[in-house]
Amino acid sequence: MPSTTEQTIYLSDYKEFSHFIDGVELTFQLSPTKTRVKSKIHFRPNPKAPEQAFFLHGEHLKLISAHIDGVKISPTLTETGLTAEVPNGPFIFEAEVEISPETNTALEGLYMSNGMYCTQCEAEGFRKITYYPDRPDVMATFKVRVESALPVLLSNGNSGTSDEGFAEWHDPWPKPAYLFALVAGDLIAHTDSFTTKSGKDVALNIYVRPGDEDKCAFGMGALKRSMRWDEDVYGREYDLDIFNIVAVDDFNMGAMENKGLNIFNSSCVLASPETSTDANFERIEGIIAHEYFHNWTGNRITCRDWFQLCLKEGLTVFRDQQFTGDMRSHAVKRIDDVITLRARQFREDNGPLAHPVRPESFVEINNFYTATVYDKGAEVIGMLKRLVGDENYKRALDLYFGRHDGDAATIDDWLKVFEDTTGRDLTQFSKWYSQAGTPRLSVTDEFSDGTYILHFKQATPPTPGQPVKDPRVIPIAVGLLNPNGDEVRETCILEMTEAEQSFRFTGLSTKPIPSILRAFSAPVILERQSSTKERAFLLAHDTDPFNKWEAGRALAKETLVAMLTADAPVNSDFLDALAAVLRDENLDPAFQALALALPSQDDIAQTLFDVGVTPDPMAIYTALETLSQSIAQHLQDLLPRIYAANHVEGPFSSEAAPAGKRALQGAVLGLISRLDGGDQARAQYTAADNMTQQLQALACLLRIDRGQTELASFETQWAQDRLVMDKWFGLQSGLAAPQKAAAITETLTKHAAFDWKNPNRFRAALGGLTANTAGFHAADGAGYKLVADWLIKLDAANPQTTARMSTAFDSWRRYDAGRQGQMIEQLKRIQATPNLSRDTHEMVTRILGSDA
Ligand code: BES
């Protein structure tokens, strides 16, 4: 059983807090093990709140003293907080508590990382700092005084008085406690400024540890692009005199949107050509945008309760996706996002952890920062935009910002804004928020007398707690092509609302080839019987870049499934189609790289399971190897030419065009390495002046098991760079041959640089193994056991990261009885660990389900 009592929280139990807060004053006297936090909170009764005792959250706090209106009180203390008798009218509550940031390895609340003080309060970390109503619907203005001898002392809002040993901050915008932040350390600022549309000057700083100051320029540029974009596209200006970003090495997540003081995992902000890949640059730009965009979608308008998390996260992911599309390529971004959605969210939706975008209950809220809330939450907004149109979307957003600025809002508020803007009834649409599971959309067609009809059926499989599903509103983007390749009907949106529905197109001279679900217009699994010929035709001719890519992906999957289930040879039509894509000089190299990439092992396993076949991880691995080898051989004359043609001259630029060329070169290098024993990769490794190409080459060599020399030289070269060494760890566990993966990972965990309490390092080594599908699922169970051992160890220090990583086991139902038994055994071993955290206990219990 977990250490703290497990209590399920229900959306339907929501009730307002007993009081409003008119202001909070906090003083921090920082010390590694004895930090004093003094609070002064101005409470005023909330006349609308139901009758309740006065309760403040508080966990692991040592209460020194408490006062109400200056009179000392002795409140009742429990594991989770404090109750007290309070006056009927307004009153001032004061407390002094002691906390120990240095021993806080959970990285939640106030903690230390490399001598620096840092906070993480979302979702419920503020209660580990002081007694407070730690819930997002209680908003207040904060004045903060930080006392410490450290040179840089930061908190939210605008800066006030400061001198040797202290700094004061004032945040004029009322905010919930989860947006509170404090940082103190020996840090260096990379500074810049931004002038908003209305002429306000904003000071911008990125604070980093000494030595990292040369890795801030890109992040700063990304911040300024984000600020401009939010003004141009959403009409949203920044609202303080200063915007600070701090990089910290020990961080559970990617980054956090604290008001005016964003805190970033250093891996998500520090960038340089020598140490960061193109993928890193794109991720950094996207995450800086994401956290910045939260200033309006999250901070100015926050969530009433944590069940509404997708109100801020789904919308902000949607916005950062739009931003990246505008900065780079919409086509490539859409394909990347769908790959991620399928890999993470479809997996979640089809397993024991399936839950609605707006969940109805939770034990530990940290376990609900999921692909469903984030990525499906963003998809739902994309569908809404498609259904109401771009103009109405813009009007609805303006209404949302106008109506709810300063509010702690709900998904119902959000939908109401769209209903009021368009007059549409969104009752059925709202099921996308309340019902879990990925709809299966099957389609057949017929043609006669110039009329073409598409017949659709939708069905959503049962998910935990939701056996029966209602039909959804599904926007299906469709275009029609003539057999000669011309588009005869441009993209239109078919609005499906019934379980079965047909749509007709008239006035056609020949039977068209349909391009269905263009741009992936809804997060569904499209089931359509189609010929290799038709898929190859769409890959060659579709005007919709997503469906063009999708046709190639479907061909690859069909080939692999046939190889695995019918012992079929590699489909040569697929190989010819790939060659045609590579030869087409009108295509974006980034797109060609995506077309060349094969589906992941996990994707194939999921696909097989969906059609009733038990996946064999080793067979999938082998089939992918065979297919890659066939592709390499089939394209061998073409590959050196493509590789040379995509060489990028001149100084490194992280922009989309050169990054796309490098991506294609990397994909081609992977194939060439299968033919030349690694000569070309070794040459690229030696010549590389940037991490993208160095890492590509090393990965190619490791995949053919010829990278030992380069692995060692890479370690020597980068031993002092934490973020690059994470790559070194991750590559080895991630690319190890299946039979060796667990042993190699175990060796990595004995490496002097394996700092298991650092989440980035832990994720690199162990997460590399769980992402190495055939390695993790090796038949002897060594992968399962090693991961479980480490999860048990990490749980005592860092429950949040442990719980997230336990999802590696959520696919157990897919596999054969032997693997199922081994995975269940490890899950039960984790579950039975004494003092297991509530976080991990909830996860493994849900993963096991009731029938394990
Ligand atoms: N608010 C979250 C950070 C967070 C997540 C805090 C979970 C506490 C618990 C932040 O805005 C976020 O969503 N970060 C993402 C990256 C983003 C680009 C999707 C992250 O950290 O992975």
Ligand code: ZN
């Ligand atoms: Zn977010």
